[in-house]
Amino acid sequence: MPSVFxxxxxxxxxxxxxxxxxVATFTGPDGEQFEREVVHHPGAVSVVPVxxxxxxxxxxxxxxxxxxxxxxxxxxxxxxxxxEPPDQTARRELEEExxxxxxxxxxxxxxxNSPGFCDEHSFVYMALDLxxxxxxxxxxxxxxxxxxxxxxxxVPSLIATGELVDAKSIIGLCLAREALQ
Numbered sequence: 001m002p003s004v005f006x007x008x009x010x011x012x013x014x015x016x017x018x019x020x021x022x023v024a025t026f027t028g029p030d031g032e033q034f035e036r037e038v039v040h041h042p043g044a045v046s047v048v049p050v051x052x053x054x055x056x057x058x059x060x061x062x063x064x065x066x067x068x069x070x071x072x073x074x075x076x077x078x079x080x081x082x083x084e085p086p087d088q089t090a091r092r093e094l095e096e097e098x099x100x101x102x103x104x105x106x107x108x109x110x111x112x113n114s115p116g117f118c119d120e121h122s123f124v125y126m127a128l129d130l131x132x133x134x135x136x137x138x139x140x141x142x143x144x145x146x147x148x149x150x151x152x153x154x155v156p157s158l159i160a161t162g163e164l165v166d167a168k169s170i171i172g173l174c175l176a177r178e179a180l181q
Contacts, residue, residue: 004029010038018042018078041120045090046076046168048108048176049100049127055152057173058098062145072148072158073166074124074173086123094127096136098147103129108175113167124172126179152177 010024020040027033049058057074064071077093079086087105094100106126113120137143150158155173158164164173 008033013037018080037117039118039120041078041118043079043086043121044076044113044123044168045079045086045093046074046122046124046172047090047094047102047105047127048074048124048172049094049098049102049130050176050180051130051149054180056149057152057176058100059148059150059169060097060145061148063141065141071166072150072164072169074169076168087125090123090125090127095133096138097142097145099133099135100127100130101133102127103131106179108172108179111171122168124168124175126172126176152180 006027008025008027010022012020012022014021018041022038022040023035024038025033025035050056051058059072060075061070061072063069075093075097077089077096079089081089081092084092087107090105091102094102104127106128108124108126110121110123112118113122137145152173155164155177159170164170
């Protein structure tokens, strides 16, 4: 169903190497104009690496500066390579972060992370039939992260206790558990 709102323009406030901040102007159904702050983001991918005949996954624990703490997450990365298909980005991130190459990659979902203010569009995949490859950590955070093997049966309790609080990881792990049952 088409929206009764329309975007009429935007004014750039700041532009960095990854993000752009704009003030966008819209017209509502009654003709009233209004503004909203919007963050433009290139998008992201995340991957649930399945091991141990589908009973466990490989997660990373890495420092996240925006929340100033280490988070337990599925491997992920930005879609910052021009024209790279999302499944190829997922394969690259899987190799870089956990040193695994997927024999099969299945898309679990697409979603907007925070559509109230940001246009970041994410893809989450499940990686199966994994083979080890050399790690190639890119950022300082990746160079200091750890890789953890977690039983899929432990995912609900990790969410309930707050050990697992990253949205893309919760989405990916819950969908992977469902797909593997």
